[in-house]
Amino acid sequence: xxxxxxxxxxxxxxxxxxxxxxxxxxxxxxxxxxxxxxxxxxxxxxxxxxxxxxxxxxxxxxxxxxxxxxxxxxxxxxxxxxxxxxxxxxxxxxxxxxxxxxxxxxxxxxxxxxxxxxxxxxxxxxxxxxxxxxxxxxxxxxxxxxxxxxxxxxxxxxxxxxxxxxxxxxxxxxxxxxxxxxxxxxxxxxxxxxxxxxxxxxxxxxxxxxxxxxxxxxxxxxxxxxxxxxxxxxxxxxxxxxxxxxxxxxxxxxxxxxxxxxxxxxxxxxxxxxxxxxxxxxxxxxxxxxxxxxxxxxxxxxxxxxxxxxxxxxxxxxxxxxxxxxxxxxxxxxxxxxxxxxxxxxxxxxxxxxxxxxx
Amino acid sequence: xxxxxxxxxxxxxxxxxxxxxxxxxxxxxxxxxxxxxxxxxxxxxxxxxxxxxxxxxxxxxxxxxxxxxxxxxxxxxxxxxxxxxxxxxxxxxxxxxxxxxxxxxxxxxxxxxxxxxxxxxxxxxxxxxxxxxxxxxxxxxxxxxxxxxxxxxxxxxxxxxxxxxxxxxxxxxxxxxxxxxxxxxxxxxxxxxxxxxxxxxxxxxxxxxxxxxxxxxxxxxxxxxxxxxxxxxxxxxxxxxxxxxxxxxxxxxxxxxxxxxxxxxxxxxxx
Numbered sequence: 001x002x003x004x005x006x007x008x009x010x011x012x013x014x015x016x017x018x019x020x021x022x023x024x025x026x027x028x029x030x031x032x033x034x035x036x037x038x039x040x041x042x043x044x045x046x047x048x049x050x051x052x053x054x055x056x057x058x059x060x061x062x063x064x065x066x067x068x069x070x071x072x073x074x075x076x077x078x079x080x081x082x083x084x085x086x087x088x089x090x091x092x093x094x095x096x097x098x099x100x101x102x103x104x105x106x107x108x109x110x111x112x113x114x115x116x117x118x119x120x121x122x123x124x125x126x127x128x129x130x131x132x133x134x135x136x137x138x139x140x141x142x143x144x145x146x147x148x149x150x151x152x153x154x155x156x157x158x159x160x161x162x163x164x165x166x167x168x169x170x171x172x173x174x175x176x177x178x179x180x181x182x183x184x185x186x187x188x189x190x191x192x193x194x195x196x197x198x199x200x201x202x203x204x205x206x207x208x209x210x211x212x213x214x215x216x217x218x219x220x221x222x223x224x225x226x227x228x229x230x231x232x233x234x235x236x237x238x239x240x241x242x243x244x245x246x247x248x249x250x251x252x253x254x255x256x257x258x259x260x261x262x263x264x265x266x267x268x269x270x271x272x273x274x275x276x277x278x279x280x281x282x283x284x285x286x287x288x289x290x291x292x293x294x295x296x297x298x299x300x301x302x303x304x305x306x307x308x309x310x311x312x313x314x315x316x317x318x319x320x321x322x323x324x325x326x327x328x329x330x331x332x333x334x335x336x337x338x339x340x341x342x343x344x345x346x347x348x349x350x351x352x353x354x355x356x357x358x359x
Numbered sequence: 360x361x362x363x364x365x366x367x368x369x370x371x372x373x374x375x376x377x378x379x380x381x382x383x384x385x386x387x388x389x390x391x392x393x394x395x396x397x398x399x400x401x402x403x404x405x406x407x408x409x410x411x412x413x414x415x416x417x418x419x420x421x422x423x424x425x426x427x428x429x430x431x432x433x434x435x436x437x438x439x440x441x442x443x444x445x446x447x448x449x450x451x452x453x454x455x456x457x458x459x460x461x462x463x464x465x466x467x468x469x470x471x472x473x474x475x476x477x478x479x480x481x482x483x484x485x486x487x488x489x490x491x492x493x494x495x496x497x498x499x500x501x502x503x504x505x506x507x508x509x510x511x512x513x514x515x516x517x518x519x520x521x522x523x524x525x526x527x528x529x530x531x532x533x534x535x536x537x538x539x540x541x542x543x544x545x546x547x548x549x550x551x552x553x554x555x556x557x558x559x560x561x562x563x564x565x566x567x568x569x570x571x572x573x574x575x576x577x578x579x580x581x582x583x584x585x586x587x588x589x590x591x592x593x594x595x596x597x598x599x600x601x602x603x604x605x606x607x608x609x610x611x612x613x614x615x616x617x618x619x620x621x622x623x624x625x626x627x628x629x630x
Binding site for chain 2: 070073076077080081084085087088091092104105106107108110111112113114115116117118119120121123124127128131132135136138139140142143144145146147148149150151152154155156159160161162163164165168169176177178180181182183189192193195196197199202203204205206207208213217220224352355356357
């Protein structure tokens with residue numbers, strides 16, 4: 001019975017099932033946030049998560065990964081992020097309902113100014129003391145890890161970056177290092193910096209809401225919760241030797257063999273569809289992929305601006321619209337590539353390995 | 360008896376030279392204590408009541424700053440015992456563990472660092488969800504994003520210092536990316552275009568493993584002793600100074616941009 005359940009969860013945890021599941025769950029939560037953020041419902045979800053975690057800790061393989069000292073913060077992050085998102089959605093639900101009834105948000109209600117001394121200073125002091133105590137207890141209970149002395153000749157398998165970069169390392173499954181390790185991180189930073197200049201919606205300052213800023217919040221939470229937090233979790237807990245996938249209760253077997261069946265877009269076109277064999281020069285070989293990527297990056301925004309996003313474009317203006325679309329399309333390249341990988345075993349859209357230019 | 364002593368102390372020249380106002384239980388003194396203390400004057404003297412609610416701020420920005428202070432304090436203590444040299448680094452960490460009874464400085468430093476990464480993310484999430492980056496606070500959000508990057512870099516450079524297998528390979532995996540930097544990484548797209556082919560030396564690339572972006576980052580073609588020293592200096596001197604400077608700007612701008620965000624006037628009029 002337990003073994004069957006474990007086997008089921010191991011199967012569900014495979015990226016092809018787990019990630020779409022999380023994505024669907026994400027949109028369900030944003031859609032039914034008023035129902036799901038009710039304390040009774042959210043409390044039930046929390047209880048289920050805690051029970052799942054506690055029972056799973058009885059499993060050796062699960063405990064071995066989760067209880068690694070450097071992985072403990074990830075568990076904290078998962079629960080803390082969940083709690084914070086719940087708090088925000090709960091207040092958004094209350095405020096949105098008030099706004100519908102013509103009332104101002106709770107934050108506006110009975111707002112008076114109060115002295116920083118003693119009220120705010122007291123809270124800051126208490127917060128510092130509490131976190132200080134928690135840190136001390138954490139430090140006494142859990143020793144900082146120290147492995148064998150550094151040796152450049154003995155690479156551990158798997159070799160993992162620090163946990164907060166594991167979302168980026170997980171991206172390496174789908175993209176080459178120049179994109180996953182250099183271009184996308186840069187775009188994350190520039191995209192974040194550009195947010196205040198791209199979001200021209202004047203509403204939603206100083207209170208929690210979803211109703212007034214549905215698009216902005218959906219995009220940001222998708223990036224943070226799905227493309228960042230979930231991939232960190234996947235990269236840390238579910239990726240074992242040779243970066244192969246392992247379910248949470250599965251033993252990390254170094255000899256697990258995964259067939260490499262991924263093929264490039266050019267191979268799909270020239271071998272599977274046309275049956276002519278590969279052109280020898282890279283330009284005719286990759287012209288389809290290049291056209292696809294160029295169309296996605298440069299033509300699609302123009303088409304959208306002329307059709308479905310006409311009003312959006314008019315509101316945003318040329319520069320804002322293009323900066324937003326570029327960052328947004330680059331962000332969506334990751335889920336798009338994931339789906340293409342799972343459905344067509346696609347390795348690269350463009351594979352000019354001669355110049356390390358693979359997308 | 361007690362009140363006499365306390366009056367004697369608070370009336371003394373020394374006390375009055377340090378604290379220039381009476382006990383902060385009057386309106387006047389509550390304003391003065393904030394205004395006359397260099398640390399407290401980061402605050403305004405009064406704040407809107409909703410900004411005191413934990414459900415609004417989550418306390419995450421303040422905790423990030425607190426954790427930075429914890430890192431600074433424990434970091435200085437660790438620097439007394441740690442030498443960033445290949446022969447010593449690992450043994451110094453080992454000695455901290457083996458020779459210090461009840462020692463938890465390294466643990467405090469490491470766990471506070473992990474916690475700080477999390478609090479920065481959640482602070483950003485809170486600021487986003489309350490729309491607190493909107494005008495006039497756009498620029499301060501940008502400073503915050505740079506501070507986020509510096510936090511991650513602080514954590515990343517510190518990860519190498521124990522000089523164990525965990526450290527060296529995590530940094531190797533992380534820094535291997537720099538090899539693929541477009542144009543300036545030797546395995547990056549476009550690096551071959553930078554081959555000038557002067558003097559008939561078409562086969563000599565301008566960008567190669569010992570002069571590309573990764574080489575600059577590591578101080579060598581792989582993670583070695585030069586990297587250890589380089590990351591140590593970045594971790595203990597350069598990035599903390601840069602972060603502290605930007606934090607000053609960040610806090611200053613919070614005040615100058617109107618303090619903590621609050622609902623605007625749109626709700627004063629009937630909707």
